[in-house]
Amino acid sequence: MKRVLVIDDATTVRLYYRQILEAQGFAVEEAGNGYEGLEKALAGQFDLYVVDVNMPKMDGYTLVRTIRQEPAICAGPVIMISTETQPQDANAAYLAGANLYLHKPVRPDTLMLYVRLLTGERGS
């Protein structure tokens, strides 16, 4: 079973992604801020990271930049999902090492489309 780490400071947002991903056969772990996301990312191998931008203790860009320095442990693709819609926000995400930048809110079918593309998983 492929494993996804969902990192967002809003509980309902984490639940939302969890429900969508679990319905498609992914195993989901959650972290409530960027620093905690980093701890969990370093502790376990994940096939995908879903990362918010604005979070306490460590923002999403810093998190992605940091895990990209640990390619042996954190090799999985990263989707950043944020409320911010300026072009420079997407640029910052790609510069940090994200594979994809999406705007909130994300529809379930859109999320699953990209998750499958990035993980090579067909899903159920």
Added chain:
Amino acid sequence: MSLVKKNHASSGNADHRHLPRDRAGLLRQLQDASPDIRRWAALDLAAFPDTAEALCARLEQETGLPVREALLTTLIKIGGNAVVKGLMPLLRSEDATLRNEVIEALQQLPEAVSPYMETMLRDPDPDYRIFSINVLANLRHPQAPAWLQAVIERDADINVCASAVDVLAEVGGPETVPVLTGLPGRFDNDPFMQFCVQATIRRIQGHDA
């Protein structure tokens, strides 16, 4: 034996505290080229609450993480109106790290922040409104549920409303449920909003799914 007893204080490296610790000296050291000197100046300026403005100005330019953390620690210790006024504009910074640090600092200053909350929640910039809700999320303020309810009644931005709904899952009461129920209809029954509202109503009512 390999374990030796020694006085706890070690002579070790100097901590730059031999430099003058008066107000003027510290303010000067806040601009020093060495991050260590800036950090110690930031920590020691906690003794001079009237330097809030200078500390906020330094925070805006400062790139060293330990120095920024020290500045924020001191600002939180100082607290009060001058600090909040100095920090609020930084919520508009392009720098995500700085914005989020400021949100956390403001959360620690409930009394000084609350008089500004109404205005902050009505800011024309939706991102700024979301940050304001993030500040509110951790405030121990009795007005919080009412402010959030007003947001979900009037705000036209789906992400602003979703942020408010998320906080209401923790602080909302039964009186919020009717407003919540009507919310997805305002946004074309967006599936994300529908999900958040249902999850939040479950939390408020405490019923099991």
Added chain:
Amino acid sequence: MNPSEPTPAISAEEFRKFRDFFYRKTGIHFEDTKRYFVDKRLIERIQATDSDNFRNYFVMLRFQASGEELQALINLMTVNETYFFREEYQFRCLVNSILPEIAQRKGRDEPIRIWSVPSSSGEEPYSLAIYLLEHWPRVDEYDIELVASDIDTSILEKARQGCYDKRAVSHLPEPLLRKYFSALPNVQYQISDDLRHSVEFTQVNITDLSQMRGYRDFDVVFCRNLLIYFDDTSRRVAAEALFNALRPGGFICLGHSESMSRITPLFKVRKFPEAIVYQKPR
């Protein structure tokens, strides 16, 4: 509370709501399997505060300006007692991973400094001493300074005396108990004089930056099961003080249920085979 009233029950959704809040505040996470443990303590506090039901209690907990009730709950939900070899995997991490890394960049004539704060009645620093002597092969090559501090002077006096009851030593392997302790009457065990003389005990308040100034140049700090009891601001101040006390590249070990992720991004996260620890950037 009126004894005729039924005991309040906690629904699964209320449990989850509480769990998320408590986690955000303390970093302590309860699995679903802990439901009974948590519910029981919540009900105890609901009754003790005359709150009638979970909802009223939660509002009080969430908005109380003093944060007193949260303190009371944290005390109920955590283990406040200390004992020898508590969270032993961290000592293993110290000798297998942390010290080898520190030794690599240290000259033979430089001491290795280790600080146990809070030390409570001494179980933790003495465990460190025993663990080093038993399990770190290079222990004789270095001068190792062990400092142990707590805010509570009476508990420090106890630590200096080093007398423990059966419960405190129950996790120690029997041979070590024989080697490093002498049995006293009424099932007490006293730690050997050699060990007592190898640990320096001092009084400190970790949130007092000026008191903490005297503590410098440590290579490793054990700060276990203290920060969970603090509010956000005190945690932040304590983290600054610990940062000051460490050498660049020095390490911090927190308690099992604690994480820097709720406190500060000042430290790097280091993953070793035995544990996650935090490091002051070099």
